[in-house]
Amino acid sequence: MRANYLFTSESVSEGHPDKVSDQISDAIVDLFLSKDPEARIACETLTTTQLVVLAGEIRCKGIYENGEWAPGALEEIESTVRNTVREIGYEQEGFHWKTLRFENNLHGQSAHIAQGVDASGNKDEGAGDQGIMFGFACDETPDLMPATLYYSHKILERMAADRHSGAAPFLEPDAKSQVTLRFENGKPAACTAIVVSTQHAPGYDKGEKEAELKSYVKGVVADILPAALLSDATEYHINPTGSFEIGGPDGDAGLTGRKIIVDTYGGAAPHGGGAFSGKDPTKVDRSAAYITRYLAKNIVAAGLATRCTIQLAYAIGVSKPLSLYVDTHGTGSVGDDKIEEAIKGIEKLGGLTPRGIRTHLGLNKPIYRRTAAYGHFGRKAEGDFFPWEKTDLVDDLKAALA
Structure with a gap:
C-alpha cells in the first residue's frame, strides 16, 4: 500500500431516495421475521414522486402461505411502508407518508429456488444464491472502520x-x-x-x-x-x-440496493456486488457479508493485524463455502494462511454455512431496519442489534493461534 x-x-442520509427504499425494504423484512423467523423475503422498493412500489418474492407464515395472503396482511404491509416514510420525516407535497400512492407487487417465492435453499433429508440448508462477499476492518477509528x-x-x-x-x-x-x-x-x-x-x-x-x-x-x-x-x-x-x-424521492427516484459502498466500507475495501437490504438472512449477500465483517473486526481487535480483508464465496443450494480468503495487507503478526486455518477450526462458527452463520449471529430476528441508514458496519452492538460488531471471538482466535 x-x-x-x-x-x-x-x-x-436516511432521507436520500435510495435510503428511503432500503429502509422500506428492511422494514418489510422485519415485519415478516417478526411473524416467522424462517420467512423468505427478497423485497425491492421503488420510490418516486408520491409513489412507493414493492416487488419481490416472499414466503411467510401468518402473512403469505400457499399462494394466499393472510387476513389483514396487505393492510399491515401498507401501514409498515407509510410508518417508515413518516418516521424518516417526509411530509412534503412531493412525497408525503399519508397521501403517497402505494403498490404491492410481492408474490410467492419460486419453488425452484426454495428446493435448493431448504434443508431436506440429509441435505443441509443451502445458500440462497451464489456470490462473493467481503468483510473488512482497520484500526483508523475506535469502531475499526475506515x-x-x-x-x-x-x-x-x-x-x-x-x-x-x-x-x-x-x-x-x-x-x-x-x-x-x-x-x-x-x-x-x-x-x-x-x-x-x-x-x-x-x-x-x-x-x-x-x-x-x-x-x-x-x-x-x-x-x-x-x-x-x-x-x-x-x-x-x-x-x-x-x-x-x-x-428525496420527489427530486430523484430511489431504488433498494443502490448505495452498497455507503453501506459497507466507503470504497476502502472490495465489495462482492450484492446489496443487503430487503433480503432475509438465508441470502448470503447479507449474512456472509456480516460474518466476514465480524471475522475481520475480531482479527484486528485481537491484535493479529491492523488491517484485514476477508472473502467468502458460495454456490446457490450448497451449504459449505467454496473458499475462505484472509488478507492482512502485510500487517499481520501471524501468517494469513494460519488465520484461515484458525477460523475453519472454530466450531461455534458452524463451518460458515448459511445456517451456522445465522445461528451464531442470531440473524433470524427483526433487526434490519436500523441497518438501512448510516452503514451496516461500525455500529454499536446493542442487544439483538448489530451482533456482527461484537468482538467476542478474540479469545477463540488467540487460542487457535497460540
Missing part, C-alpha cells in the same frame, strides 16, 4: 438527530456528505475537504439564512472530526449547487 495519499468516502466513511456517517447522523429534535428546524430529510483525508504513513493526518449537501427549508439558500445553515454544518463537522484533523486549510463545500429545496 502507498503510505501517503488522499482518500475520500461519502455517506447519504476513517473517511466513519466521519461521513457521523456528520449525517448528527444532522438527522438535530432535525428530529428540532434543534435544526431548517433541515429537511435528504442529505449527502463526503470527507477527504490526507494519509501519512498510512494513518489519517489531515482533513483536506468536506462536502455536505442538505435539503433545506425555503429561503436557506441566500443571505443570513444561508449563512446560518453553513455555520451550523461547520459546527457539526467541528464536533465530529478530531480537532487535529481540521485546519484553516480544510475546504468546505456546503450546498455547492446553491438551492436544495426539492429532495
